[in-house]
Amino acid sequence: MVAAIEDLFEGRYDEQIDRLADHAFRGELWELAVQHLTRACSRAIGRATNREAILMFDRGLVSLEHLPDSTQAIRGGNRPPAHSNRGTAK
Numbered sequence: 619m620v621a622a623i624e625d626l627f628e629g630r631y632d633e634q635i636d637r638l639a640d641h642a643f644r645g646e647l648w649e650l651a652v653q654h655l656t657r658a659c660s661r662a663i664g665r666a667t668n669r670e671a672i673l674m675f676d677r678g679l680v681s682l683e684h685l686p687d688s689t690q691a692i693r694g695g696n697r698p699p700a701h702s703n704r705g706t707a708k
Contacts, residue, residue, distance in 0.1 A: 635661055636670075642675050651681040 630640065637655035659674035 632657070632661065634685070639674060643681060646684070648681045648684040652678055652685065655681060 635654060635658045637657040642651035642654050655674050655678040656672050659678060660698065662668075662671035662674055
């Protein structure tokens with residue numbers, strides 16, 4: 619589903635970033651989920667939709683937990699700590 623949306627909206631991902639993020643997360647495509655959730659979170663912050671931004675952020679943390687440490691090292695990123703007071707992303 620993610621690939622179909624990406625192909626259909628090539629060059630216009632921002633229009634569908636929430637949908638891409640959701641499908642990547644639900645499909646357990648963790649690397650794509652992190653990429654799309656990061657963009658979706660930034661978009662939600664820009665629109666001042668805080669609950670949506672928190673959901674995207676939490677899902678991003680869940681997705682990061684599924685990536686091997688080597689992937690994080692290659693990208694130069696550090697895994698942020700999970701926040702137990704946030705609840706589970708759904």
